[in-house]
Amino acid sequence: MRAQNDAGRRTRRRITAGALGATAMVVLSGCSAEAQRGWLPGTRETTNHNAQLTDLWVNSWIAALAVGLLAWAAMIWCMVAYRRRKNDQGFPKQTAYNVPIETMFTVLPILMVFTLWGFTDRVQTSVDTPIDDSPLTVQVHGKQWSWDFSYSYQQPNGEVKEAHYQGIQAQLDGAEGVQDTLPTLYLPEDVPVHFELKSRDVAHSFWIPQFLQKRDMLPGKTNHLYLTPQEQGSFDGKCAELCGEFHSEMLFNVEVVDEATFVQKLDELEPGLVGDEYNRNPNNNPDGAREMEVDLQTPRGGGSH
Numbered sequence: 219m220r221a222q223n224d225a226g227r228r229t230r231r232r233i234t235a236g237a238l239g240a241t242a243m244v245v246l247s248g249c250s251a252e253a254q255r256g257w258l259p260g261t262r263e264t265t266n267h268n269a270q271l272t273d274l275w276v277n278s279w280i281a282a283l284a285v286g287l288l289a290w291a292a293m294i295w296c297m298v299a300y301r302r303r304k305n306d307q308g309f310p311k312q313t314a315y316n317v318p319i320e321t322m323f324t325v326l327p328i329l330m331v332f333t334l335w336g337f338t339d340r341v342q343t344s345v346d347t348p349i350d351d352s353p354l355t356v357q358v359h360g361k362q363w364s365w366d367f368s369y370s371y372q373q374p375n376g377e378v379k380e381a382h383y384q385g386i387q388a389q390l391d392g393a394e395g396v397q398d399t400l401p402t403l404y405l406p407e408d409v410p411v412h413f414e415l416k417s418r419d420v421a422h423s424f425w426i427p428q429f430l431q432k433r434d435m436l437p438g439k440t441n442h443l444y445l446t447p448q449e450q451g452s453f454d455g456k457c458a459e460l461c462g463e464f465h466s467e468m469l470f471n472v473e474v475v476d477e478a479t480f481v482q483k484l485d486e487l488e489p490g491l492v493g494d495e496y497n498r499n500p501n502n503n504p505d506g507a508r509e510m511e512v513d514l515q516t517p518r519g520g521g522s523h
C-alpha cells in the first residue's frame with residue numbers, strides 16, 4: 219500500500235515538474251521579438267543605450283517571475299499538503315516561531331533588493347556617464363506648451379554650425395496632417411549627442427519613448443542626457459510631466475537622418491542659438507533677465523514706472 223502511494227506521488231511530482239518546466243520554456247523563450255524585448259518600444263539598436271536598458275528590464279522580469287513561481291509553488295504546496303482532511307479534529311499542531319525560517323525570510327529579500335539595485339546602478343552609471351567631447355550639443359527648452367531646440371554641431375571639418383528652432387503650441391484639432399506641424403528635432407545617425415535640458419517656466423520632462431530614456435526639465439536647473447542614435451527613422455517625442463492645461467499637446471517629432479541631411483536641415487533653420495533670455499520667470503535666470511533688462515524687483519504684469 220505504502221509503496222503504491224509513493225510511486226503515485228512520484229509520478230504526480232514528475233508531471234507537475236514537467237508542466238512547470240514547459241510553462242517556463244514558453245514564457246522565457248519568448249514567442250516573438252516583441253516579447254524578447256519585454257514589449258518595450260524601439261529596438262535594441264535604436265540608440266547605443268537601448269540594448270543594456272532592454273536587458274535590465276527583461277532580466278528583472280525574469281528574476282521576478284522566477285521568485286514568483288517559487289513563492290506560488292510553495293504556497294500551493296502548503297495549501298494542498300496540509301489541507302484539512304476528512305475526520306481531522308480540532309486544531310493542527312500550533313507552532314509559535316521558527317528562527318531559521320524567519321531569518322531566511324528577512325535575509326533573502328534584502329539580498330534580492332541589493333542584487334536588483336546593483337544591476338540597476340551599473341546600467342544607470344554606464345548610461346549617464348557624461349561625454350565631454352560630443353560633436354553635437356542640443357539645448358532643449360521645454361515651455362508651456364512647446365519646445366525650443368538649439369543645435370551646436372562641430373562638423374568633421376572642424377567648422378561649428380549653430381542653429382535653432384522655436385516651437386509654437388500644436389493645435390490638435392483632429393485634422394489629418396497635424397503631426398507635420400509639430401516641432402521636429404533632427405539628429406544625425408551615429409553621432410554622439412549631448413542634450414542640455416532646461417525649462418522656461420514649470421517642470422516638464424523630455425521623453426522619446428523609443429529611446430527608452432526620459433529626463434526632467436526643471437526651471438533654474440540644467441539636466442543632461444548623452445546618447446547616440448543608431449537607426450534612421452521617425453520617432454515620437456513628448457512631455458512626460460503634467461505641466462498644465464495643454465500638457466497632452468506638448469509633442470514633437472524626432473527625425474534621425476544621415477549626417478549630410480542633418481547639416482542641410484541645420485542650414486534651413488534660424489542661425490544661432492536661443493538661450494535662457496526667453497525664460498518666463500526671470501528670477502530663475504538673473505543673467506537672461508539682465509540681457510533683456512527685466513527689473514527683478516517688479517513683479518511681471520504689475521508695477522508701473
Ligand SMILES: [Cu+2]
Pocket residue numbers: 360361421422423457458459460461465468
Ligand atoms: Cu510639459
